[in-house]
Amino acid sequence: MLPEPAQYPITGSTAAAIVRSVERGVTSGALRPGEAVPSVRALARTLAVSPTTVAGAYRDLRQRGVLVSHDRSRTVVGHRPPLSGRLFPDVPPGALDLASGNPDRQLLPDLAGALGRLTLDPPLYGVEPAHGPLLDRAAAALGEDGVATDHLAVVGGAHDGIERVLEVHLRVGDRVGVEDPGYIGSLDLVRAMGLTPVPVAVDDDGITPAGLAAALDQGIQALLVVPRAQNPTGAATSAPRRAELGALLADHPEVLVIEDDHAAAVAGPGLHPLSDPSRERWAMVRSVAKGLGPDLRLAVLAGDEDTVARVLGRQRLGTGWVSQLLQRLAVTVWEAAIEDGTLERAAATYAARRAALLDALTERELTAHGASGLNVWVPVPEEVPVVQGMAARGWAVQAGEPFRIDAPPAIRITVAGLPVEQAPAVAADLADVLDHRLGTRRG
Structure with missing residues (x-):
């Protein structure tokens, strides 16, 4: 069920005033993370201003990270207020860390030996x-x-x-x-x-x-x-x-x-x-x-x-x-x-792990992106249920919201520490989460 629009009384007759009002609500805690704000047209009617004025204020707030658009009709307060310290994603006990974005410790060179030289x-x-x-x-x-x-x-x-x-x-x-x-x-x-x-x-x-x-x-x-x-x-x-x-x-x-x-x-x-x-x-x-x-x-x-x-x-x-x-x-x-080939070996290993997950997701008819590097980006209808569902199955993945301004929802899966042989299990569980928690994974 979608959250009800915020009850905090947003005020203002100009875009700048509306921005300040929303920011006061967030700072005071009256507007909570994940809470929906009124639609552009609804707020425009309430404030007796042009929808263009409200749209401009919301656009500014999205760019600052105060608000996040989940789809064309729903805008919510961001879970990461601007200027906050960087938060690392939670990795539940026993879950494989596919969320933090770290390289694989086993593929890094030996610092101790270099220090000794x-x-x-x-x-x-x-x-x-x-x-x-x-x-x-x-x-x-x-x-x-x-x-x-x-x-x-x-x-x-x-x-x-x-x-x-x-x-x-x-x-x-x-x-x-x-x-x-x-x-x-x-x-x-x-x-x-x-x-x-x-x-x-x-x-x-x-x-x-x-x-x-x-x-x-x-x-x-x-x-x-x-x-x-x-x-x-x-x-x-x-x-x-x-x-x-x-x-x-x-x-x-x-x-x-x-x-x-x-x-x-x-x-x-x-x-x-x-x-x-x-x-x-x-x-x-x-x-x-x-x-x-x-x-x-x-x-x-x-x-x-x-x-x-x-x-x-x-x-x-x-x-x-x-x-x-x-x-x-x-x-x-x-x-x-x-x-000694450490960098070459690491690049090849990351490429193999990335390709294994992409192939496994494709087999499950799931769209995914990952042309290079340590991460794969998977579009999803809603992020939080997917992150929770994957955590319950032993996989810690990262919600896409902090990475987005206007882009649609997705999750990030870091493949750096994902063994190739486990990629099919990740894809199968993701498909299961999308089917059972959200009702669909197609399209």
């Missing part, structure tokens, strides 16, 4: 911010993927790099094109910085040309995308899609393009970057977290000369530099993981 004189103030061998290794990898490496910086992880690039170029209220569905951390970061997320639709080949064109028409100042291993859908920008998107972006040279290549060597498909050295402003951030381990909190940032210089200047005023010990450990582990 390190020799390091303690650096002092005035040290060069980047460790030369780390930059050389990153430049070689980026260059092989067609990314310009004339200007590089070392930052404290992918999101540290993204935040610094946004910070040095954008101002509060600026519009940022973001994938929809897209990574929770990126959506939260954009909102936390006072920027306005503009949803850009995603399919298996990356962001869609129509979605990008619509965002450009809305006057976005920046575009933030994941070129492969997109989280949560597994999308990977294909070469033909890259050409289509590049043609659109060529007409908007002022737009800042930021790419988050967070999975890199273990993503699967090759990289087809939108980052173009001929652009005025661009950045590619490559983290080592998925391939070498999340606790190696660093990434290498490539970009145009001005962007990298600004990032380095802002970094000097804050942390100063990323720990030289961490940088030296990272490059040591990175080189060893290439030499």
